[in-house]
Amino acid sequence: MKVLVAVKRVVDYKVQIRVKADQSGVETENVKMSVNPPDENAIEEAVKLKEQGLAQETLAVTIGDDKAQDVLRTSLAMGIDRSILVKSPNSLEPLAVAKTLSKIIEKENPDLVLLGKQAIDDDSNQTGQILSALLNWPQACFISDLKIEGNKLFLSREIDEGIEKLETNLPAVLTCDLRLNTPRFASLPNIMKAKKKPLDIIDISTLGIDTNPKIKVLKVEEPPKRKAGIMVNDVKELVEKLKYEAKVI
Amino acid sequence: MSDIQREEMLYDVVIVGAGPAGLSAAIKLKQINSDISICLLEKAAEVGAHILSGNVFETKALDELIPNWKDLNAPVKTKVTSEDFLYLNKEKSFKVPNFLLPKSLQNHGNYIISLSNLCKWLGEFAENLGVEIFPGFAASKLLYNEKGEVSGVQTGDMGLDINGNPKDNFEPGINIKGKVTVLSEGCRGHLGKEVIKKFNLDANNKSPQQYGIGFKEIWEIDPEKHNLGKILHSVGWPLENDTYGGSFCYHAENNQIYLGYVIGLDYKNPYLSPYDEFQQFKTHPEIKKLLTNGKRISYGARALIEGGLQSLPQMHMPGALLIGCDAGTLNMPKIKGSHTAMKSGIIAGEVINKHLSQNEHLSIYEDEFKNSWIYDELHQARNVKPSFQWGLIPAMVFTGIDQKIFGGKLPFTLQHKHADHDSLVSAKDSKKIDYPKYDGEFTFDKPSSVYLSGTNHAENQPCHLLLKDKDLTTNYTLEEYDEPAQRYCPAGVYEIETDSETQKKFLKINSQNCIHCKTCDIKEPSQNIDWITPEGGGGPIYSGT
Numbered sequence: 001m002k003v004l005v006a007v008k009r010v011v012d013y014k015v016q017i018r019v020k021a022d023q024s025g026v027e028t029e030n031v032k033m034s035v036n037p038p039d040e041n042a043i044e045e046a047v048k049l050k051e052q053g054l055a056q057e058t059l060a061v062t063i064g065d066d067k068a069q070d071v072l073r074t075s076l077a078m079g080i081d082r083s084i085l086v087k088s089p090n091s092l093e094p095l096a097v098a099k100t101l102s103k104i105i106e107k108e109n110p111d112l113v114l115l116g117k118q119a120i121d122d123d124s125n126q127t128g129q130i131l132s133a134l135l136n137w138p139q140a141c142f143i144s145d146l147k148i149e150g151n152k153l154f155l156s157r158e159i160d161e162g163i164e165k166l167e168t169n170l171p172a173v174l175t176c177d178l179r180l181n182t183p184r185f186a187s188l189p190n191i192m193k194a195k196k197k198p199l200d201i202i203d204i205s206t207l208g209i210d211t212n213p214k215i216k217v218l219k220v221e222e223p224p225k226r227k228a229g230i231m232v233n234d235v236k237e238l239v240e241k242l243k244y245e246a247k248v249i
Numbered sequence: 250m251s252d253i254q255r256e257e258m259l260y261d262v263v264i265v266g267a268g269p270a271g272l273s274a275a276i277k278l279k280q281i282n283s284d285i286s287i288c289l290l291e292k293a294a295e296v297g298a299h300i301l302s303g304n305v306f307e308t309k310a311l312d313e314l315i316p317n318w319k320d321l322n323a324p325v326k327t328k329v330t331s332e333d334f335l336y337l338n339k340e341k342s343f344k345v346p347n348f349l350l351p352k353s354l355q356n357h358g359n360y361i362i363s364l365s366n367l368c369k370w371l372g373e374f375a376e377n378l379g380v381e382i383f384p385g386f387a388a389s390k391l392l393y394n395e396k397g398e399v400s401g402v403q404t405g406d407m408g409l410d411i412n413g414n415p416k417d418n419f420e421p422g423i424n425i426k427g428k429v430t431v432l433s434e435g436c437r438g439h440l441g442k443e444v445i446k447k448f449n450l451d452a453n454n455k456s457p458q459q460y461g462i463g464f465k466e467i468w469e470i471d472p473e474k475h476n477l478g479k480i481l482h483s484v485g486w487p488l489e490n491d492t493y494g495g496s497f498c499y500h501a502e503n504n505q506i507y508l509g510y511v512i513g514l515d516y517k518n519p520y521l522s523p524y525d526e527f528q529q530f531k532t533h534p535e536i537k538k539l540l541t542n543g544k545r546i547s548y549g550a551r552a553l554i555e556g557g558l559q560s561l562p563q564m565h566m567p568g569a570l571l572i573g574c575d576a577g578t579l580n581m582p583k584i585k586g587s588h589t590a591m592k593s594g595i596i597a598g599e600v601i602n603k604h605l606s607q608n609e610h611l612s613i614y615e616d617e618f619k620n621s622w623i624y625d626e627l628h629q630a631r632n633v634k635p636s637f638q639w640g641l642i643p644a645m646v647f648t649g650i651d652q653k654i655f656g657g658k659l660p661f662t663l664q665h666k667h668a669d670h671d672s673l674v675s676a677k678d679s680k681k682i683d684y685p686k687y688d689g690e691f692t693f694d695k696p697s698s699v700y701l702s703g704t705n706h707a708e709n710q711p712c713h714l715l716l717k718d719k720d721l722t723t724n725y726t727l728e729e730y731d732e733p734a735q736r737y738c739p740a741g742v743y744e745i746e747t748d749s750e751t752q753k754k755f756l757k758i759n760s761q762n763c764i765h766c767k768t769c770d771i772k773e774p775s776q777n778i779d780w781i782t783p784e785g786g787g788g789p790i791y792s793g794t
């Protein structure tokens with residue numbers, strides 16, 4: 001089995017996001033970037049499948065500028081075998097990402113595609129789903145457990161009512177929840193080894209797909225500041241305030 | 250965890266800390282001989298993310314190291330265009346005429362920079378030369394060979410739980426060995442502290458080491474009030490005259506100002522809160538008018554090493570060098586340590602090359618250092634800080650005479666009297682200080698400040714603030730000094746709480762908030778706190794600081 005993992009470079013989850021002064025987007029200059037956290041779960045799962053002897057080859061793909069190589073190096077250091085950077089000058093919408101991935105999948109012929117459940121920067125939560133439709137493969141999203149027997153996948157998803165169990169066949173597109181596993185640390189010797197693993201670069205213009213944005217961002221604003229709270233003396237006052245001042249009940 | 254198998258990696262040179270000192274040493278070495286293999290460890294998640302500094306930058310060392318830095322688009326762009334030095338009282342400010350200022354306080358030809366950004370740039374430069382940089386890896390222990398020489402470092406274990414047991418993702422630290430180890434951890438490095446003690450490096454020091462705590466906030470201000478290249482320093486209010494300290498305010502790119510405050514950690518009153526002094530400073534009319542309609546976008550704090558030449562330890566030892574602020578090369582009257590840290594790194598690069606290629610002894614470092622401009626600079630500056638033991642006004646008069654008339658060449662050297670942890674007066678003999686409430690506009694509480702620093706430590710890991718005596722707060726420090734850690738820690742890590750059952754007060758340590766400033770390790774009156782490296786990658790994520 002061959003496993004392909006899609007990874008995205010995003011602003012690190014610990015960074016305090018700041019809107020650019022001209023409101024055109026979020027400040028990314030000199031800001032720490034990292035692998036999108038649920039993508040790390042996808043990487044970990046792929047590496048585990050390889051360690052269990054279920055996968056023969058693992059491959060990580062990202063789309064971005066030259067700097068996006070660093071998330072591929074991280075993937076390789078965590079144990080992925082090889083990687084591809086699809087070089088794109090602009091950041092893409094989920095549809096364009098899915099189209100790009102489908103082109104790579106056409107070439108690479110993986111049996112299983114793993115993605116993070118969503119990217120923490122735009123929270124679109126669409127790429128995996130669109131990709132499965134483009135490929136006409138089965139999909140399972142937000143998976144929290146995965147077992148593979150032969151051609152069959154046994155999956156769990158955490159939903160409001162409990163745990164949903166699913167079964168499907170390869171090939172398939174799966175998006176990974178943070179519950180799926182605990183991503184390993186890239187050890188120092190493995191970071192060294194990752195420098196020598198293959199990282200191929202493909203220019204997006206050579207894939208022959210339309211990546212033009214379909215959505216225009218008008219402006220980006222910070223959420224309004226929370227007003228200071230007040231102390232109420234009793235339930236009666238609380239109800240009155242909620243009813244007449246806040247007008248929420 | 251002594252029984253685990255650790256992998257080993259071998260290098261010619263192992264460098265701890267990617268600040269200006271460590272990066273300069275790495276770059277210099279590679280420039281001289283690109284075959285020398287170098288491993289550079291940095292505890293921050295990326296290079297620059299633990300660097301917090303003013304910063305008005307003298308390019309002297311950078312000119313020597315990378316003469317064409319301008320063509321290479323180094324993030325050193327904003328020339329100082331004008332400068333003011335103010336004395337503040339509560340309502341007013343008095344400008345000290347520039348012609349009265351000693352040369353060391355004049356900044357013509359210097360640049361306003363983000364040292365964090367410069368380190369990031371130097372890091373990329375070093376990587377292109379073949380230096381192997383590993384951000385997110387803390388050097389947690391020193392390794393010694395059978396002769397007792399430093400032989401490298403061990404990186405911290407990753408994935409231990411709060412009791413030190415391995416979690417699912419446990420990854421043991423590895424041993425990184427080098428023919429030479431360079432310690433460049435910045436002010437109060439925990440490995441630096443170990444070697445100073447082990448090899449008695451401060452045996453010939455005339456004075457105990459001195460420290461300060463420095464705060465910095467970045468504000469985006471009204472473009473109308475912004476004056477690119479302007480710098481402003483002040484002394485006086487809100488500090489009492491017997492406390493050493495002052496402010497800086499630098500107008501940087503993108504309508505930002507770098508606003509900060511430095512306070513000597515030799516302060517005496519245990520009720521003093523450096524954080525609150527800084528917050529209060531921002532409410533001075535002169536500063537408030539600048540900040541009105543502005544927005545605070547960053548906060549951080551870091552200790553500075555201020556002892557100067559009198560307190561500078563020997564910088565070489567068997568197998569290793571101690572450089573930059575880890576040793577104490579900062580020029581205090583200038584509050585500048587970046588260029589001297591870089592120069593100490595450049596010298597280290599040259600010395601290590603001679604050591605590796607011609608078998609020269611590492612002790613030649615001391616002579617090379619003495620023959621360089623850093624020594625002259627630190628010699629000239631040596632009397633300024635100790636004169637502040639006499640209080641602000643006499644010190645300023647003395648400094649004027651010393652620096653302006655004698656150019657720092659007076660035929661005597663003043664000494665620092667106490668180590669900073671010895672300077673506190675008992676709480677019962679000290680005046681309580683009532684700091685004003687935070688207004689949420691100019692002044693803020695610690696949690697919202699720490700929030701801006703992006704600080705994070707992986708949950709469920711061993712506490713990295715070790716207490717030699719767990720009960721010392723309850724049994725002694727609370728009564729004697731009203732536990733000053735509550736106030737000197739700029740991140741609110743130490744809190745006094747009451748046990749609901751026994752009604753006894755105890756010290757709570759919120760180590761996940763620690764911004765790695767090292768103040769507690771310095772100021773704790775009984776030296777009861779040992780700061781050690783937490784899991785790599787933890788701590789603040791500063792950018793632009």
Ligand SMILES: Cc1cc2nc3c(=O)[nH]c(=O)nc-3n(C[C@H](O)[C@H](O)[C@H](O)COP(=O)(O)OP(=O)(O)OC[C@H]3O[C@@H](n4cnc5c(N)ncnc54)[C@H](O)[C@@H]3O)c2cc1C
Nearest residue numbers: 266268269270292302303305388434435463573574586587
């Ligand atoms: C508020 C403030 C204002 C200042 N203003 C100025 C100014 O205007 N001009 C000026 O020239 N200087 C200024 N300085 C001083 C200047 O910042 C320092 O002198 C300089 O940063 C020292 O460089 P360094 O390389 O020795 O150490 P640092 O810059 O402190 O770098 C040390 C690096 O080592 C890393 N490290 C530490 N321990 C370990 C470990 N065990 N394992 C792995 N990594 C580790 C740290 O994370 C850090 O990245 C200021 C300092 C402060 C705090």
Ligand code: SF4
Nearest residue numbers: 738763764766767769
């Ligand atoms: S715990 Fe110590 S090192 Fe950490 S922020 Fe507080 S004073 Fe600084």
